[in-house]
Amino acid sequence: MRIGILGTGNMAEALGGQWARAGHEILVGGRTAAGADALAARIGAHAGSLRDAARFGDAALLALPYDAVLDVLAGVGALPGDPVLIDCTNAIGxxxxxxxxxxxxxxxxxxxxxxxxxxxxxxxxxxxxWARTPPVFADGRLTVPLCGDDEQALALVATLVKDLGCVPLVVGPLGRADLLEAATAFLIGLWHAGQDPRTLLPPPAALAG
Ligand SMILES: NC(=O)c1ccc[n+]([C@@H]2O[C@H](COP(=O)([O-])OP(=O)(O)OC[C@H]3O[C@@H](n4cnc5c(N)ncnc54)[C@H](OP(=O)(O)O)[C@@H]3O)[C@@H](O)[C@H]2O)c1
Structure with a gap:
């Protein structure tokens, strides 16, 4: 599929690189041509502006700080073809x-x-x-939670999850993303403190007593 990547930073490179290797046609859009050109050359993609990336394809990954996303998309205007916007942002201060x-x-x-x-x-x-090829650990393939309201859009992103070698798990409608975002802030707090969040989680069968 055709995927626009807004941003030229770490998430853009990790995910864009994986999807380019999986055979997708990628356009990397940056706020500077030099940044977009450099990343595009590294991962084998087209380069362009943020606007070009938003309007490029079937999906657009918002690999920007959350604070920048709304202004950038307002500047882009209408999105031809109704692309799926993939929101990987963490609005954490x-x-x-x-x-x-x-x-x-x-x-x-x-x-x-x-x-x-x-x-x-x-x-x-x-x-x-995300840059691991594939992101497989001792417990097996990484599961990637997805939230969305549109079945077709969820199916498209599930395909991109599988292209990474991961397992997609639709956890609910977009409203559930509020909880996923909060849970991620919670997890980051534990990881930053050197804790392993997996130690908080008993096997599901144990919960029934
Ligand atoms: N890093 C992580 O661990 C991680 C994990 C999961 C999710 N995320 C989320 O993924 C998103 C991208 O993170 P990242 O780690 O890839 O960040 P990053 O490496 O700092 O890259 C950020 C990108 O956004 C661009 N940018 C910054 N401010 C902008 C603005 N005002 N207008 C337009 N473009 C702007 C930067 O452009 P320049 O290069 O020109 O500065 C750069 O291309 C963030 O929302 C972050 O919360 C990050």
Missing amino acids: PGLVLTTGHGPGAARTIAAATGARVVKAFNHVTPAV
């Missing part, structure tokens, strides 16, 4: 709190502002994980 506060989270805010089909995905772990 100092103190590891959500900058979206108690209101709608990042994904819901982006969906409301654009009217686009938004899928929340890929926000819960770092580019170092």
Whole structure:
């Protein structure tokens, strides 16, 4: 498929690189031509502007700071072809709190502002994980939680998850992304403190007593 990548940083390189290797046609869009050219050359993609990336394909990955996303998309305007917007952002500020506060989270805010089909995905772990070929660990393939309201959009992103060698898991509609975003802030707090969140999780069968 054709995938536009907005941003030329670490998430753009990790995910864009994997999808290029999987045979997708990628356009990397940056706020500077030099940044887009350099990343495009490294991963085997086309280069362009942020606007070019948003309007390039079947899907567009928003690999930008959350604070920049709404302004960038407002500047792009209408998106031809109704691409799926993949929101991997973490709106997390100092103190590891959500900058979206108690209101709608990042994904819901982006969906409301654009009217686009938004899928929340890929926000819960770092580019170092996404760049692994494949991201398989002792417990098996990594599961990637997806939230969205559009079945076709979820299916498209599920395909991109499988292309990484991971397992897609639709965890609910876009409203659930608020919880995924908060859970990610919680996980980051534990990881930053040197804790292993897996130690919090008993086997599901144990919960029934
Ligand atoms: N890093 C992680 O561990 C991680 C994990 C999961 C999700 N995420 C999320 O993924 C998104 C991207 O993270 P990243 O790690 O790839 O960040 P990054 O390496 O710092 O890259 C950010 C990209 O956004 C661009 N950018 C910054 N401010 C902008 C603005 N005002 N207008 C337009 N473009 C702007 C940067 O352009 P320049 O190069 O020109 O500065 C760069 O291309 C963020 O929302 C982050 O929360 C990150």
